[in-house]
Amino acid sequence: QPVVVRRSSDTGFILCCGERRIRALQYVWNFGEQVKCSNFTFPEKHVPCLILDELDEISAKQIEVEENVSRVDFTWQEKAQAVADLMQLRSMQAAVNNVPAPSVTDLTEEIHGSRKQGAYIDKVKQQLIVAKHLSNPAVAGAKTVTDAFKQLRRTEQKDFRISVGK
Numbered sequence: 802q803p804v805v806v807r808r809s810s811d812t813g814f815i816l817c818c819g820e821r822r823i824r825a826l827q828y829v830w831n832f833g834e835q836v837k838c839s840n841f842t843f844p845e846k847h848v849p850c851l852i853l854d855e856l857d858e859i860s861a862k863q864i865e866v867e868e869n870v871s872r873v874d875f876t877w878q879e880k881a882q883a884v885a886d887l888m889q890l891r892s893m894q895a896a897v898n899n900v901p902a903p904s905v906t907d908l909t910e911e912i913h914g915s916r917k918q919g920a921y922i923d924k925v926k927q928q929l930i931v932a933k934h935l936s937n938p939a940v941a942g943a944k945t946v947t948d949a950f951k952q953l954r955r956t957e958q959k960d961f962r963i964s965v966g967k
Contacts, residue, residue, distance in 0.1 A: 803838060803849040807861055817861050818868040823848060859893055866890050877946045878935055884912065884925060885932035
């Protein structure tokens with residue numbers, strides 16, 4: 802599949818989705834191989850792309866987020882950020898359409914296809930919370946999203962004990 806870009810007045814083009822495809826193309830070219838797309842051979846440094854002209858910011862973000870949130874080869878950190886990005890996107894869309902912002906349950910249904918799975922709802926809640934703290938090395942360095950969430954709780958409890966002791 803071609804990468805997806807949109808025109809930008811400042812820089813020429815902005816990549817909407819396909820970063821890993823570009824890296825894969827570079828890998829193929831490094832081995833002296835050719836790249837074909839729709840029966841056309843692309844020379845090195847020429848990337849097949851779909852140009853989405855006049856794509857507004859929300860639509861561009863939707864393409865990027867929807868591609869990313871469904872990927873299975875993400876690290877837990879990338880997945881948590883993708884879930885947070887999806888929540889932000891759906892909230893922006895709700896504001897534009899003057900409807901209520903989505904709930905965690907709504908988001909869980911969109912991602913996992915079910916509103917009734919309590920474990921999925923808890924996982925999405927944890928991903929949303931942890932995504933806000935990925936700049937914290939202790940959180941980002943955890944092995945799983947559950948471990949990262951536990952680290953946040955320990956930090957919160959420690960801070961509370963310190964504030965009570967003052």
